[in-house]
Amino acid sequence: MKIMVYSHDAFGLGNIRRMLAICEHLLTEIPQLSILLLSGSPMLQGFRLPRGLDYIKLPCLNRGNTGEFAVKYLGIDIDKTLKMRSELILSAAVNFQPDLFLVDKKPLGIENELTTAVNYIHQNLPETKLVLLLREILNSPEKTIPEWQKSRYTEVIDKFYQLLLIVGSQQVFDFCKEYKLPHSVTDKTHFCGYIGRPQDCKINQNIREELQLEPLDKLVVVTPGGGEDGYELINTYLQGQELLKNSQYRIKSLVFCGPEMPQKQKQELCAMAVKYPNVEMREFTNDLMSYLSIANAVVSMGGYNTVCEIMSAAKPAIIVPRIQPSQEQLIRSQRMHDLGLLRSIHPQENTPQALMTQLFQILENPQVPKNIDLEGLPRITHHIRNLLADKMTPTQAEFVYPQSNPSQELLVS
Template structure:
């Protein structure tokens, strides 16, 4: 059973779906129940063996304040409802492993009753916490985890912590001051690499009618709820493009971008016949593969997928309500993996100059990333099912 709250964006959901899909290929006779509040679950193709329960949507917006996204229900009432649905799922599904994304107690402690039930009635069920490489600044994360009782929650309830990242870039246990008993539960798995399943690079470039002499830039602000400034700056920056530069652009607004912003961007793109504006694709990897350079925000999924495909990229990270993307972008830039522009310094001309630099840059990054996240996660979870440990996975 997999819990992914997904109150903002698509990153958590896409990451957990990738893990589910890999586990189903890796293990026979496996069934996975995904419990999530994402409004986009229906847009993804689900493999045999995976089903889901949809929780009422929550949102935290850019302010960080939680509220019911679509329903007119009070937050406390909605949390109780979600908690009941999660508990009921565990009661009837009887999972052997509960994999929890990011929050040990879930949003507003909505997982607590499920954890208590599993401990009392299904004590053999293993509980695993999955953490991305960076949560927020160390000061903010330590304060939040102390206030929310997360350190105690991990000590009490969880058997393992799987980190989809590298200690060389961000040592979660050290940065967030994990006590020794918790630090011993940490397993660094590396970053997640997914394979292109839809149209590949050459097929998409043919579909988009990209000529051999043209460069393709993909612009993606993730879910898109706060992506308007980035896309707008890119479109305005096209007027600074050198006349001899043959550039094509595909912009993916994101399904959560307000319709008024989508329409404004469509209007801004009209003077540029080489620009195509789309709302969403379930083949983001294919578009990343087809691109020569990428302009994006600094979300975990998008950034690691870009780098797994060895694409040059300009990152304008989100800086509110969390410092996560900014820290990740700065760490990656420090190792020569990306170019970063702080959103406070985002200007159309500066952005386009950075894109041109990336299209011309072929320097080798100073650090090689580990992209064995999926096989390593499968290895650690498999060892929870079996009495005798499995062999270590082969390197990809």
């Protein structure tokens, strides 16, 4: 059994981390499976890959604050780079001959770079299934609906795709209703729940010793995700350290800058942090869950993966979302704030005073997120298994996972 996976990577680490988690779960649950991952993430080589998974590294692209794509490293123009990426993807499809093609975020990829590969599969591999996987929020409906209409994405899904899997909850954001999708698309759509993460990898006591935490210390983990636009969040948090001097709490902070934060900004923040002995600065960890497991509070941006990790760890959190070029994080944090799952501060209102006030409040009254659907990984596997049932041996077809019940997806106590 062969699955080819396309990861939409042009900003941050979110997409590649999400797709790697899905790949790992599929490999765990489906015997004799091989997965070929196509990605332009510059951090791909930094992740541990399970047996059965290999990748083709595409040339890196970058999406700036304007939303326009540019070449990240190579000294050639965007059109030539997209042509190279498209030809690499087509070559992978021709030579790998996948039984299923799992596509992340856009039905035809970045700047329609999947068009030739999708057409090849449709014309030459009629038994190959196509599955589109989407976050629960893409952007505001005002932006997303015209973009989908202009790109004719619903027509593409109608013609080429067998399934549309949404990794989220209808009660947070009803993808089909908010984006006004036609019945031809909604009939193919399944809400899978958010992608939960294992509680921890390291032993909690070992982490406390590593961070030199005393029994009465409160740990705050600060993370802007990939970090490319995380400077303001960390800068505001460090400025707020002056307000902690008279706090009743003994607060220690573990701050991850993120591997994609510009080096100059990282150096500036580390120089600021030297003044505060209770702040430890690090660049990156591929095991954030272990640190979240012992945290008393989390301060972060509102990326999909980070929010899933916070929900999985069941930790009180303050989210300061990114607001450009997409409204995705802002919508997610506001909806979850309204449901009582976390606290959200608009970045334009995020002062050191406002951030520390919220932090004191959640340390004083630590309400943790409860009863949110985190069964995304097993449900994705369930749907893919069903789609490939005719190609599976009896052993491969044993795994069964119940369908989600939208009315029970999210119950906030």
